[in-house]
Each structure stands twice: as structure tokens, then as C-alpha cells.
Amino acid sequence: MIKKNLILFLFFIFSAVIVFAQSEQRKSEDFWIGFGGESALYSSSGAAFGGSFSFGFGTGTSIGVKTVLFFNPESISVIELLFFFRYYLFGLNSNSGLYAEILGGPSLFNNSGEFSVPSDFGIISFGLSFGWRFIFSDRWYVEPAVRAGFPYMIGAGVSAGVRF
Numbered sequence: 001m002i003k004k005n006l007i008l009f010l011f012f013i014f015s016a017v018i019v020f021a022q023s024e025q026r027k028s029e030d031f032w033i034g035f036g037g038e039s040a041l042y043s044s045s046g047a048a049f050g051g052s053f054s055f056g057f058g059t060g061t062s063i064g065v066k067t068v069l070f071f072n073p074e075s076i077s078v079i080e081l082l083f084f085f086r087y088y089l090f091g092l093n094s095n096s097g098l099y100a101e102i103l104g105g106p107s108l109f110n111n112s113g114e115f116s117v118p119s120d121f122g123i124i125s126f127g128l129s130f131g132w133r134f135i136f137s138d139r140w141y142v143e144p145a146v147r148a149g150f151p152y153m154i155g156a157g158v159s160a161g162v163r164f
Contacts, residue, residue: 030059030095032141034161038068040078040152048072052159054084060092061085066103079108080125088133095163096141101129107151123151139163 036052048070056064063085070078082105088094107125127149134142140162147155 028059029057030062030163031055031057032161032163034141034143034159036143036157036159038070038155038157040068040070040147040155042070042072042078042152043075045075046072048076048078050078052157054159054161056084056086058086059095061087077110081105081108082125084129096133096135098132099130101131101145101147103127103129103147103149125152126150127152127155135163 033055034053036054037049038052039047039049042048049072050068050070052066052068054064054066056062058064064083066080066082066084068078068080068082070080082103084101084103086099086101088097088099090097104124104126106122108122127147129145129147131143131145136142140160142158142160144158145156147157149155
């Protein structure tokens with residue numbers, strides 16, 4: 001009796017796997033690398049400007065790492081080391097269009113113009129970003145985005161890169 005139930009159970013499992021595999025027409029996963037320019041309000045004395053490097057993996061949802069280096073000649077310099085989770089709002093097979101992104105990780109602060117190790121102080125940074133990915137020639141992309149969070153108030157940036 002147990003052997004018969006086990007055989008039936010395995011038959012149903014394999015049948016479901018075969019049907020699911022045939023009905024699923026998902027594209028291959030995206031791996032992408034990008035560089036960009038960003039600005040963020042870290043203080044009331046003005047915006048900090050800088051450059052970013054990011055890479056991520058996934059279609060429909062992505063995970064990745066982003067590093068941003070900000071300079072503000074009047075106050076502070078900041079290095080952000082962020083991990084992100086991105087969700088494309090056009091579905092699980094999309095890798096372009098509108099997306100929402102959760103960012104978090106350490107932000108390291110130094111006096112303006114200095115980058116010492118260890119930094120003057122650090123704090124955990126977290127935020128929410130919204131952007132739009134435009135794809136060109138099926139390999140290249142441009143992404144404008146805005147974000148809000150802590151310890152910065154608001155920020156914006158544009159990045160460009162390549163998909164593999």
C-alpha cells in the first residue's frame with residue numbers, strides 16, 4: 001500500500017514538473033553592469049555629487065550591489081556601499097521599464113576632500129528608489145532614477161551600462 005502511494009505521489013510530482021517546465025517560457029536571467037552620475041541631499045548646506053558603479057542579476061526581480069562616491073566641497077564626502085532588491089513593475093519576465101528598488105548598506109562619512117580608513121564615522125543607510133530602464137540594441141541601457149531615504153533626504157541619478 002505504501003509503495004503504491006509513493007509511486008502515485010512521484011507520478012504526480014513528475015507530471016507537474018513536466019507541465020510547469022513546458023508552460024514556462026521565461027527568458028534567461030539578466031546580468032548587468034553600469035556606471036552613473038548621482039546627487040543626494042546629505043545636509044542642508046547643499047547637494048553632494050558623485051559617481052556610481054553597480055551590478056545586478058535577475059529578470060523580473062534583481063539583486064545586486066551599488067557603490068556611490070559623493071563629494072560636497074563645503075561639508076562632507078560619503079561612500080555608500082549598498083545592496084539592493086529591484087522589482088520590475090511590468091512582470092516577472094521584464095528587464096526594462098518602471099522599477100521599484102529597496103537599497104540598504106553602510107554609508108561612510110569623512111570631512112570634505114578626505115577619505116581616510118577608517119572613516120570619520122559611518123551609519124546604516126536605507127531607502128527606496130524608483131526608476132525607468134530604457135534598453136537600446138537589446139544590450140545597452142540607460143536608467144534615470146529618484147530615491148529617498150536615510151541619512152540622505154532625496155537623491156537622483158542617471159546610469160548607463162551593458163546587459164549580458
